[in-house]
Amino acid sequence: MTVPLVSVLMTVYNTGKYLELAVRSLLSQSLTDIELILIDDGSTDNSLSVIRMLASEDARIRFATGPNRGIVAASNEGLQLARGEFIARMDSDDISDPARLEKQVRFLLAHPEVVALSGWYGYMDACGRHLTVIRMPTDDATIQRSCLSGVPAMCHGCLMVRRKAISQIGGYDPAFARATEDLDLKQANASRL
Secondary structure, eight states: OOOOSEEEEEEESSOHHHHHHHHHHHHTOSOOOEEEEEEEESOSSSHHHHHHHHHHHOTTEEEEEESOOOHHHHHHHHHHHOOSSEEEEOOTTOOOOTTHHHHHHHHHHHOTTOOEEOOOEEEEOTTOOEEEEEOOOOSHHHHHHHHHTTOOOSOGGGOEEEHHHHHHTTSSOTTSOTTTHHHHHHHHHHHTO
């Protein structure tokens, strides 16, 4: 089995309604050298059946399932399975722009000093109507200052980080609850830049 350039990690908990669209937005990326790791965290809806159906259609999907342990444990399990040089995150109710992964990899390859990056993101309603765009800071000093002061400066749902860096900090800290596990991860990465 060849090692993919990017491991996309998605934790799943009761998002069967949105999951197929989210996964297909990743499988149709312009960058195809990916693996998609789906961790079903004890869903009680149809999420697991959607995962199995999608995995039967595309060999780039790898998945695991188990009892509900929370996003930190599920994320760390996915990190253990990841083989790519880069780890991309996406939530199971999100949709990625078709060129997202290609643009992020291109930037990280051109800038070896950069450990992690994210991007602007938009909100849409349940009918798919565009509501607004959230413009995150783009300069390193503002991003680091924000992350280290506890203010999110990178959208976790469109984060890409070097696997080596995330391994060095030990992944997600189990001491943090669902609302802060991503900020803790970004603070740890910012402090190592």
